[in-house]
Amino acid sequence: MAVEASRGSSAATRHTRGCTCGDCPVGAGPGYRQAVAAFRGRRDELAAGTGIPEAVAYSPEATRQWISDELTRSAHEVSERARLAGSVWLTRSAVRSLVVVWSAVVALLLGQALTAVGTGWTLPRTAGLLAAVLLAVPLSLAAWLHRARGGVLAPLVGEDNRLSTSRAVSAGWLLLAGYAVLVLAITLAGTTGAAERDALLGGFDLAHGGGLLTAVALSCAVTVWVRHTVATRVRGFRMQKVRAARPRATDLLTDDGRRGSFPDTQYVLVNAAALALAATRLARHPGELPNLPWAVALLVAVSALTYLAAKYTEGGRPVIQSIVRVREPGDLHAPIRHGDELEIRGSGFVPAGAESADRLAETVVRIGGVHVPVPLVPVAGGFSNPSDTRLTVPVPAELDAGRVDVQVITAAGTESGRYAITVAD
Secondary structure (H helix, E strand, O other): OOHHOHHHHHHHHOOOOOOOOOOOOOHHHHHHHHHHHHHHHHHHHHHEEEEEEEHHOOHHHHHHHHHHHHHHHHHHHHHHHHHHHHHHHHHHHHHHHHHHHHHHHHHHHHHHHHHOOOOOOOOOHHHHHHHHHHHHHHHHHHHHHHHHHHHHHHEEEEOOEEEOHHHHHHHHHHHHHHHHHHHHHHHHOOOOOHHHHHHHHHHOOHHHHHHHHHHHHHHHHHHHHHHHHHHHHHHHHOOOOOOOOOOOHHHEEOOOOOOEEEEHHHHHHHHHHHHHHHHHHHHHOOOOOOOOOOOHHHHHHHHHHHHHHHHOOOOOOOOEEEEEEEEOOOOOOOOOOOEEEEEEEEEOOOOOOOHHHHHOOOOOEOOOOOEOOOOEEEEOEEEEEEOEEEEEEEEEOOOOOOOEEEEEEEOOOOEEOEEEEEOOO
């Protein structure tokens, strides 16, 4: 990926800005969007019953299987385009993160210059600017070393390739705390008077920085606990996780299915407000650590507990509640036999983040010792099968008659419990 990124400038000379080939950094994004549009058009076309070869049109079962195979193949092509586009996005984000970091330094310089009019340039202003530069340099180095993983964003991306809310919040508190300590250290180094130095050393007291220390400790503890809990629940088949195509800014406020999440949103908003208060206090009193009121620190703690409780209770493994034979209108009531279709009812069959066609195609039902892929059944705007609460699969001819167990294996690789059915001769 680093090699592809290094060839970006040469690729740009061979491909125009509107390139959609998908094989170069210039055309990765447009190529992916074009592939998605083509796939959606093909899906809606097949859902309407057009474009089906005459060789399979004679049999509903053959037609359904051909449509599923055709859409699965196309979905895998779109997924490959998404993977390339996501890699290119991460590489470009590394450059953008550098621009953001140094733009913040320039903005701080301009702000200090404007506020210095009439009052003069002071030692705390110099300390604030030098502290910002001292933070920007290692951040820039880290961004360059991790340019294939998003630069500055690399430490904030979780194992599921999404921006982690807990990591982002703790990073914000750590940056503020590090900046405050650097400001005081530089100011202390430039102060000559003994009384002034003692006053600055008093700014490091727990009475001044107790609230800030509490917020930093809470955010870091939440990050570690969330990572441990999620990993433990995934390994214990109590939670399903599907890897995302690429990180998005909305990951901070949404769940894996990109739906708004109250626990994540309140955690980000409360900590952002507390960070703004702490930064304002530092700007007003640069000679001491930000004195975060204990009431605000308690609010941060309540927000963290809400976030932790939500992380501990969210998700779950797939559950089969019942299995019935699909009966067409006019069919007689009969036991389950080879060639019949089974409707599996339950919950958790489509994990959050697995709504794309390539992920839906990874859903499998194990009937006895036979693994049956769940066919994709398109409808206008999406798919009716598989769904989160219902799956429809045929009974395979290779299955021996008798009592067999049925299990659902989701796109996350999580298996449901066993449900026994009887297949008649």
